[in-house]
Amino acid sequence: MLSKGIKTAIRDYYTTNFNLKELEQVISFEHFENREFGFVPPSGRFFRNLSFESPNALKDYLADRTPLHAYIGALYDAPPSREHPIHTLEWKGHELVFDIDLNEYDSVRSHICDCQGANQVCIRCWQLVVLAISIIDETLREDFGLSKITWLFSGRRGVHGWVQDSVGFELGQGQRMSIINYLTVLLGENETARVQDRDSLKYEFRKRVEHGVFDFFLKNARKKDLMSLGFSSSLASNFQKQIEQQDGKIDQNLSMRFNKSLAKINKYDEILRRWVPRIDHKVSIDLRRLLRLPGSIHGKTGKSAQILKPNEIFSFNPENVSSIFPSVPENE
Ligand SMILES: [Zn+2]
Incomplete structure (x- = not known):
C-alpha cells in the first residue's frame, strides 16, 4: 500500500514540476490523441491501451491518479482504448530508442567498482553508461546521419x-534490428559473451569502440583490475603508478606500451568484452514497446526520468539526483 506521503509527493510533482515543453523535446505532439500510454497505479496492476486527447489531459491525469510508473508507446491510426486496443489498430510509428542499463553489466561490474547487488550504482560504474552513450551517440550521428537525439x-x-x-x-522491426546488429560487438550474454571478429562493414564503429574502451580502461583501472587480466603484481603497480601520474589524460606512449603488454598475455578481447556498450536489444526492436514516459517519476526510486543536457552527460551522477519521496522508515 502506498503511503499518503508518497502519493502527495507524486501529485505535487506532476502539478508543479512536470514540464510538457520538455516532453515535447523528446516526442512529437503531432496526433497526440493517437498515442498509447500505460500506467502502474498506486495500488494495482499495470495496464495499457489508454490515450489522451491532449498533452494537458495527460498532465491532469498524472496529477489526479498519481501513478507509480507512467509509460508511452507507439502512434496508431486512431486513439487506443479498452474498446480499441492496439492490436486492432494500425501502427504508424515509434521513435527509435536505445536502452542502456547497468543491469546488462552486472556480470562484469566487479571489475570496476564494489557495488553489491542489482540496486546499487556508484559514480565509477556509472562511467560505463557514459562511455556507452558517447560511443552510440557519435555512431548514430556519424554513421547513420541522425541528429535529433536526446538522452534521458x-x-x-x-x-x-x-x-x-x-x-x-518510421523504421520497421527488421531495420531497427540491423542498426542494433551494427552496434553489437558482443555475441552472447554475460560471462560467456564472445567478442565479434573485426568486420569491414563496421570499420568505423569498431575503431570508435576500441579507442573509447581502451582509453576508458586505462583511465579507470585499479591495481586489482589489472591483476585480474593476468598482469603480475609488480607490472600492475607499475602501470597504475603511470596512470595516476597522467591524471586522467592517457598519452599515446603509455597507451602503446599497455597494448603491447596486453597482447603478450592475449587479453585484448577481454577488455572489450568487459566494457563495450551493452544495449537492451528488445527495447529498440519492439515496435509496440511502452517506455518510461520522459519526465515521469520512477516509482521505485522517486527520481524523475529527466533529460540529460549534452554538457551535463559527462558529469551527471545518478546518486546526486534527489528523490521526491519522503524518507520511509526502515521497517516499512
Ligand atoms: Zn558501482
Missing part, C-alpha cells in the same frame, strides 16, 4: 536515448 536518465540505473528524426520514427 531512466530514474534508476540507466539511460534511454530517444531519436526524434522522422526517418527513425
Whole structure:
C-alpha cells in the first residue's frame, strides 16, 4: 500500500514540476490523441491501451491518479482504448530508442567498482553508461546521419536515448534490428559473451569502440583490475603508478606500451568484452514497446526520468539526483 506521503509527493510533482515543453523535446505532439500510454497505479496492476486527447489531459491525469510508473508507446491510426486496443489498430510509428542499463553489466561490474547487488550504482560504474552513450551517440550521428537525439536518465540505473528524426520514427522491426546488429560487438550474454571478429562493414564503429574502451580502461583501472587480466603484481603497480601520474589524460606512449603488454598475455578481447556498450536489444526492436514516459517519476526510486543536457552527460551522477519521496522508515 502506498503511503499518503508518497502519493502527495507524486501529485505535487506532476502539478508543479512536470514540464510538457520538455516532453515535447523528446516526442512529437503531432496526433497526440493517437498515442498509447500505460500506467502502474498506486495500488494495482499495470495496464495499457489508454490515450489522451491532449498533452494537458495527460498532465491532469498524472496529477489526479498519481501513478507509480507512467509509460508511452507507439502512434496508431486512431486513439487506443479498452474498446480499441492496439492490436486492432494500425501502427504508424515509434521513435527509435536505445536502452542502456547497468543491469546488462552486472556480470562484469566487479571489475570496476564494489557495488553489491542489482540496486546499487556508484559514480565509477556509472562511467560505463557514459562511455556507452558517447560511443552510440557519435555512431548514430556519424554513421547513420541522425541528429535529433536526446538522452534521458531512466530514474534508476540507466539511460534511454530517444531519436526524434522522422526517418527513425518510421523504421520497421527488421531495420531497427540491423542498426542494433551494427552496434553489437558482443555475441552472447554475460560471462560467456564472445567478442565479434573485426568486420569491414563496421570499420568505423569498431575503431570508435576500441579507442573509447581502451582509453576508458586505462583511465579507470585499479591495481586489482589489472591483476585480474593476468598482469603480475609488480607490472600492475607499475602501470597504475603511470596512470595516476597522467591524471586522467592517457598519452599515446603509455597507451602503446599497455597494448603491447596486453597482447603478450592475449587479453585484448577481454577488455572489450568487459566494457563495450551493452544495449537492451528488445527495447529498440519492439515496435509496440511502452517506455518510461520522459519526465515521469520512477516509482521505485522517486527520481524523475529527466533529460540529460549534452554538457551535463559527462558529469551527471545518478546518486546526486534527489528523490521526491519522503524518507520511509526502515521497517516499512
Ligand atoms: Zn558501482
